[in-house]
Amino acid sequence: MKKRLVILSLVAMLGMSLIACTNGNSGEKANSQKEKKIAVGLNLYQTNLDPALEWNGWFVSMYGIGETLIKFNKNMEIEPLLSDSWKKVDDLTWKFHIREGVKFQNGNPLTANAVKSSMDRALKANPRTQEMLNINTITVDGQELTITTKAPHTTLLGNLADPINSIIDTSSPEDTIAKAPVGTGPFKIKSYTDSSEVVVERYDDYWGGKALINQATFKYIKDDNTRSMALQSGELDVANNVSINNLSLFEDKSKYAISKAASLRIVMSYFNFNNEFLKDPAVRKAIALGVDRESYASTLLKGSAAPAIGPFPGSLPFGNKNLNGYKYNPAEAIKILNSAGYIDTDGDKILEKNGKKLSLNIAVFPTRAEIPVIGEAMQAQLKEIGIDANIKSYESVNPILKSGDFDLSLYNVNTATTGDPQSFLEIYFRTGGTSNFGKYSNKNVDALIDQYKNEYDTEKRYETATKIQQILLDDNASLFLVAPMSNMVSKNTVSGMEAYPIDFYMLDNKVDIK
Structure with missing residues (x-):
């Protein structure tokens, strides 16, 4: 009888332990599935989201939607992005290898032909692109993209990093690009409200690794005082280019982080x-x-x-x-x-x-x-x-x-x-x-x-x-x-979002919020 009672007690304890473990795992799972969202207040806004028009490409890049063949790091040094290697063949000719395994946010593969189509579109749409790149021809061979320029172009690589050259899927309907361009970045468009708000959501199949947050909302708040108050009230998690008169409001390091950069x-x-x-x-x-x-x-x-x-x-x-x-x-x-x-x-x-x-x-x-x-x-x-x-x-x-x-x-x-x-x-x-x-x-x-x-x-x-x-x-x-x-002010719960010397980098797959 005593042996039977001991066995029953052990069984009961084991069952309780399993229940506890199950409940604990459920809690952890629920916690891990809790969506992470941030809200960002901007002092400038795009005319629309077509990266080839005006200066809209800067915002398409800031929002984590679009990427270029090449990018700059914080020291203004050139680094690979959608092109993982390149070489200068002669004074007029450059060859770029397009990174393998990259997909647009609609699932279409990034090919050299897709890059050419996007670049051709931008060259046709904006005279500034023509000035910057001075391209004569673009040809494709597999994943190799060859650019020839009309004259020797020593700054071609740096110019390709300008987000006016963001690569988008041109197979998408032309009338959707202004509000929902399909890029290769870690975030894709969820909603767009003209002159007011852009919401992006995580693109889970991003080639560089899934983003740490699920969603980001970018709000156009041109008035500096209003933008600062929104950050204080908790409506915003991040605000960019806060005026020098308002920076003193965010000196409490237990609540806020101020990132500054010598701008260009x-x-x-x-x-x-x-x-x-x-x-x-x-x-x-x-x-x-x-x-x-x-x-x-x-x-x-x-x-x-x-x-x-x-x-x-x-x-x-x-x-x-x-x-x-x-x-x-x-x-x-x-x-x-x-x-x-x-x-x-x-x-x-x-x-x-x-x-x-x-x-x-x-x-x-x-x-x-x-x-x-x-x-x-x-x-x-x-x-x-x-x-x-x-x-x-x-x-x-x-x-x-x-x-x-x-x-x-x-x-x-x-x-x-x-x-x-x-x-x-x-x-x-x-x-x-x-x-x-x-x-x-x-x-x-x-x-x-x-x-x-x-x-x-x-x-x-x-x-x-x-x-x-x-x-x-x-x-x-x-x-x-x-x-x-330049400056960027954020709640101290936000990490990975800092001021850059140039304006077109903001949200990437490393940004996080506690």
């Missing part, structure tokens, strides 16, 4: 060379002397930026080296204007010439917090040298730039997305460049830019870049103001 951006102002006053070199030079870059960087932006000399940040090997820029000198600015015939005849402190007051509009936009602040400071300082400056604020600056309906227009631009100066100089300052909205033109600049195409020596390329920058400064082709830092 410059805040500059276009000069409209069709404006009757801005055609005058004296007026442009007076403006260059009449704005205080040092105070903008140190006081207005509280040390979160550096005063600019030329179009490239000083952290780059071709930025600010051996350049003669402008120091704040309002007295000299007034002297130059007076010598050019601009005189205050009626005592209102605004200069006139040929019966016309020297009046200019400054276009600003709110999606970059520093732009309106710098615009107001410029307005006050230009009035001190006799220029009637008026602020005009727009929802988005790009339509204004394209229309040419501006005098000066502030702009925040990433000037070295390819790790080399050529692309920016060509697009923004070559005669007829796609982003040369001020219509600046100088034959010497055009000729020097063309020299790049046949120059492979890095130091000589940088020397040429310096010559071009000095001409731009002497001509006052644009007004270069400050080089700002």
Whole structure:
């Protein structure tokens, strides 16, 4: 009887143990199946999700949807992505091997033919792609893709990393691409709300390994204060480009993490060379002397930026080296204007010439917090040298730039997305460049830019870049103001989402949330 009782007790204990184990495993399984989601607040937004149009490719890359043949790491070094190897055959020919085993988010395989189709589409859709790549032919042999260029192209690899060259499945219906492009990234589109929100979900068959989170929601919140409050309230897990005035709200390391990076951006102002006053070199030079870059960087932006000399940040090997820029000198600015015939005849402190007051509009936009602040400071300082400056604020600056309906227009631009100066100089300052909205033109600049195409020596390329920058400064082709830092603020439960020197990397398969 005692033996029977012992056996029954052991059986009962074993059963309870099995039940406990089963319950424990069920709990662990339920916990492991709990979906991980994050919400991200952005200060800028795309026009749609077609990577070949406008600058939309940057967002397609940020959202983890699209990938390029090549990418940059945080040190701006080139790394393989959809192309796992390449070689330069001659000055005009490059061969790329397309990575095996990659699938689009609809299950279709990534082939060299699919890459060619995507690139052909982008080349046809956007003149900026044509400028960047200067492609003559694209041919395919198995998984080998061969690109020939119209001229030697030393920066082709870096230019291919620009997300305008994101590879998408062109076999998808054309009318779906604007809202749901099919890429190869770790996340695919779940929903798209125009001018408001994009939701992406994990693509489980991603070639680089399944993402750690299930879903990410990207919300367009252009107002910095609203975006910061949403992060404080818990509506957001991450916010990008928080203004320097609001960063202090997130200094509690037990709650938040602040990631900063020296960006490759410059805040500059276009000069409209069709404006009757801005055609005058004296007026442009007076403006260059009449704005205080040092105070903008140190006081207005509280040390979160550096005063600019030329179009490239000083952290780059071709930025600010051996350049003669402008120091704040309002007295000299007034002297130059007076010598050019601009005189205050009626005592209102605004200069006139040929019966016309020297009046200019400054276009600003709110999606970059520093732009309106710098615009107001410029307005006050230009009035001190006799220029009637008026602020005009727009929802988005790009339509204004394209229309040419501006005098000066502030702009925040990433000037070295390819790790080399050529692309920016060509697009923004070559005669007829796609982003040369001020219509600046100088034959010497055009000729020097063309020299790049046949120059492979890095130091000589940088020397040429310096010559071009000095001409731009002497001509006052644009007004270069400050080089700002980038930042990203997140809850301390988020990991893997940090500020990059360039803007088009954000969500990948390593991002996680506790």
